[in-house]
Amino acid sequence: MSTTEPIRNTIELSRFMDYYKTECANHRNYAMIMLGLYSALRISDILNLKWSDIYDFKGGKIKSAVTVKEQKTGKINNFALNNHIQQALSLYLRKKSISADEYVFCQRLHPNKPICRSQAYRIVRKAANATVFNESHISCHSLRKTFGYHAWKQGIPPALLMDIYNHSSYKVTKKYLGISQDERNSVYLKLDYSNEGFTNS
Secondary structure (H helix, E strand, O other), X not given: OOOOOOOOOHHHHHHHHHHHHHHOOOHHHHHHHHHXXXXXXXXXXXXXXEHHHHEEOOOOEEOXXXXXXXXXXXXXXXXXOOXXXXXXXXXXXXXXXXXXXXXXXXXXXXOOOEOOHXXXXXXXXXXXXXXXXXXXXXXXXXXXXXXXXXXXXXXXOHHHHHHHHOOOOHHHHHHHHOOXXXXXXXXXXXXXXXXXXXXXX
């Protein structure tokens, strides 16, 4: 059984993100993937979201921040809905009427039921098959791992990622994101003895 990996290549990631926006238009699937990539939520928590969780019905707009209780850990998770998520959800809402108790990522014929995990998996796999070269390691959990991997690459402190993921140590986070080998490779690729300023003794 293959190990789930993040999508590391930024060009592939860009195509993956846009697959259900442009190549195979489906605004529900597009919003689900964007929420997964930019929230670091587990797919079980994403599928459990209702519109009352993310939409301000009184104000008539998508909320700027969300609070969820994680199914796996039972812990409270607070996170911001950034512009990428808000734009994807707004696109999804253009041709959709919603109610507070309706699941965000619901079945087409049954808005009171969320899509199942196996369907979410098929959605992710279809996009990966079309856009990612080594797609065999891509699953729903790749969305969560991709968030952390690229946050780390962009300089987010490991301690903060540990907190977001609720990990007990940096060692766990490194293994989870598969960044250990990347760190090792960067040493080999960046080392340049000509920059050491050696002098003859």
